[in-house]
Amino acid sequence: MSSGGWGGLPVVDAVTHAVLVLPGPVSKEAVPRFCDEVRALLEATRAGVVVCDVGGLGPPGLAAVELLARLQLTARRCGGRIRLRDPTPGLLSFLDLVGLRFETERQPEQREPPGGVEEAVEPGDAAV
Numbered sequence: 001m002s003s004g005g006w007g008g009l010p011v012v013d014a015v016t017h018a019v020l021v022l023p024g025p026v027s028k029e030a031v032p033r034f035c036d037e038v039r040a041l042l043e044a045t046r047a048g049v050v051v052c053d054v055g056g057l058g059p060p061g062l063a064a065v066e067l068l069a070r071l072q073l074t075a076r077r078c079g080g081r082i083r084l085r086d087p088t089p090g091l092l093s094f095l096d097l098v099g100l101r102f103e104t105e106r107q108p109e110q111r112e113p114p115g116g117v118e119e120a121v122e123p124g125d126a127a128v
Contacts, residue, residue, distance in 0.1 A: 020052050
């Protein structure tokens with residue numbers, strides 16, 4: 001008889017990251033409170049990442065950019081980082097414009113249909 005190990009995949013513990021929802025509009029007075037929340041979440045979870053849900057921030061502006069920059073700085077000082085959830089294309093463009101790079105959660109990809117496949121056929125269209 002053989003006494004080999006078990007086959008299959010190894011057991012992996014999934015890490016659930018803390019989520020901080022950032023409501024809009026952003027005010028300068030709220031920035032220290034959000035920084036304290038990021039610090040507390042990193043210390044409590046020890047996961048190293050806080051996911052910031054930015055879907056409700058509203059239109060991108062300098063206040064949102066400053067908030068995210070300060071949150072990232074706070075997280076880095078605590079040995080962690082932040083990850084953005086549900087950023088709008090405008091916010092990502094604005095962050096890129098000012099030279100700030102943030103990790104984002106994986107978004108569903110927009111895929112093109114395979115070549116030669118029509119989504120709908122209109123009456124009177126010629127057969128291809």
